[in-house]
Amino acid sequence: MIDQRLLRNNPALIEEGLKSRGMKIDLGPLQKYCKELKELEEKRNLLQAQGNSIGKEVGQKIKQGFSQKSEEISNLRIKGNQIKKQVGLIEEEEKSITKKLNEQILCLPNLPEEDSLQGESEKDNKEIRRWGNPISGDHLKEHWEIANQLKLWDSERSSLIAKSRFVTLFNQAAKLERSLINFMLDLHVKKGYLEVLPPALVNTASLTGSGQLPKFAEESFKCADDDLWLTPTAEVPLTSLHRGEIIPSELLPLKYVAYSPCFRREAGSYGRDTRGLIRLHQFNKVELYFFSNPDKSKEALEQITLDAESVLQELELPYRVIQLCSGDLGFSAKKTYDLEVWLPGANAYREISSCSNCGDFQARRSQIRTKDNNKKNILLHTLNGSGLAIGRTMAAILENGQQSDGSINLPKALIPYFGSSKLKPE
RNA sequence: GGAGAGGUGGCUGAGUGGUUGAAAGCGGCUCCCUGCUAAGGAGUUACAGGAGGUAACUUCUGUCGAGGGUUCGAAUCCCUCCCUCUCCGCCA
Missing domain, CATH: 3.30.930.10 (Bira Bifunctional Protein; Domain 2)
Incomplete structure (x- = not known):
């Protein structure tokens, strides 16, 4: 499989390699998928961090004697639920992009060695x-x-x-x-x-x-x-x-x-x-x-x-x-x-x-x-x-x-x- | 194929909803003690990925067989699958 980091940062190098194999491929869409995935991942990590801290806060409050039904806690629950929903949406999107990405990236051949013997057949x-x-x-x-x-x-x-x-x-x-x-x-x-x-x-x-x-x-x-x-x-x-x-x-x-x-x-x-x-x-x-x-x-x-x-x-x-x-x-x-x-x-x-x-x-x-x-x-x-x-x-x-x-x-x-x-x- | 038991860090093994990434022991590493070795003492020690830094490191996420679900929160509850062990059946 082609390195996704290389795909994000230097697609020209990949295109060159594929060309020497006789393949003409527009890597634009693939590159876009990779970048989107990266952004979504960052976004999701951030939300997950928030969710984790809410969970901890609830635990602490309960230890301090707050009732499960107190306003403080139900407010935190609502917040937690919202975050969970957002994370769920992002995950769905990640899945669908990953699927599209894999369909294509797994079908790309390896790149010839840098100083490879050039030729068509x-x-x-x-x-x-x-x-x-x-x-x-x-x-x-x-x-x-x-x-x-x-x-x-x-x-x-x-x-x-x-x-x-x-x-x-x-x-x-x-x-x-x-x-x-x-x-x-x-x-x-x-x-x-x-x-x-x-x-x-x-x-x-x-x-x-x-x-x-x-x-x-x-x-x-x-x-x-x-x-x-x-x-x-x-x-x-x-x-x-x-x-x-x-x-x-x-x-x-x-x-x-x-x-x-x-x-x-x-x-x-x-x-x-x-x-x-x-x-x-x-x-x-x-x-x-x-x-x-x-x-x-x-x-x-x-x-x-x-x-x-x-x-x-x-x-x-x-x-x-x-x-x-x-x-x-x-x-x-x-x-x-x-x-x-x-x-x-x-x-x-x-x-x-x-x-x-x-x-x-x-x-x-x-x-x-x-x-x-x-x-x-x-x-x-x-x-x-x-x-x-x-x-x-x-x-x-x-x-x-x-x-x-x-x-x-x-x-x-x-x-x-x-x-x-x-x-x-x- | 049927019935039962189980899968937790390098290993053994505790943990059945709340700052638990996880007790304890073994092992590893560092230091101390000691003529050498052995024994002893103190401390330290999961992994993966991302972001930042030349770096020591900091920080976030994920991970207790795998994948889903419930929940604000799961090693712990529910579902599916995989694997290991025991017994039965079948078979080379």
Whole structure:
């Protein structure tokens, strides 16, 4: 969420930030709401102070022996009632303005980092570095072709069970999925992350806190009879892990790693990536998360990105690191690096991880704070990164490890988890 | 899902309408005493937000699970919800 103080005092700065995301927005009305709210609050505090002193006065008078029915006391009562009415009116007004304000302010995205990479879209993103030696050739198959030959999964049966864009893994693929989850969790725990297994269902407050609601309701699956949604990413429960807390600065950064299934409706992507493991309604993901001191979050983003990269390196998968330009940033992000893995069958790099510094955006929505050097409460910064998306990792392993005999060579790091160095035709 | 009990400051726990933001104890902090430690003594100590001040601080508001209500005044009375514990039912 955008800082209301900034909105009151320096809306031009916000407009500039939003413009670099390609948004043109008149903040005038919002600014007006904020100012009105501030004035109403001051007015209400004043009245409440008066009301409080009347209450005290009545108490004192009664102690002195005045009767409940004496004129002095009934006069005070009348005065108190008047004040109460006025306060009630102000509160109603505050509520209605707050509602209007929230409808809009909760839909404003985060502002890009001050010295951010400017650009309109994907085409303006910048490659930061590459790793590994990508293989290529016309004979190389896409991962769903490999899957068919090795009988790794079955999409028709998945439609029978659920619908399209779900997958049911069999045999070697099921085990490989499980191996990848364990491998990634172990790797990150070794680097100092605390392992968490959060609920897969989250409430509306959690989704609002991390930025998915209210704007992207159509992207998540909602339970009909409860205030619960299927989590679209472990970023949501991890943010809410500390919602409303003030975390002592000496405990920061808090580093978490969580495995979770992720559920996305993928509304509006009907034609895209219909085959294979790239775009599904349900997929598994291992997520990295930082609660950071505000002045350390820039370094933290580099760290979380390196930690995500280390998974690809251990798995011997070539990749590149892309910095997203301002126009391509996600809703909650200030700065983002995407990791793109090489898929030789598709002859392309595909996103497999997204590492973002959200600054105080989610922290403000979720009221997660820490103390600064003067022991003042300040919002902390949150960061998240996939480490990694499991399905896409499996696709990359299949495509990169394919051999002419139809088998798949697995990365050495997986052998202890999978129990074999190859996927073999049945 | 049903029945009962409960949710108070960092912790334990008292408080059922009136200067109660809240007794007491523990813990924390400061000072004193003491060769060191232990013990002892004196004092101090909730949190959040706003306004003012460079600051120490001053001041206002709110907060006793959450949200409403009654009242001049609510931790205390009423309603709704959430959570915890015990028992029963169901279930992996």
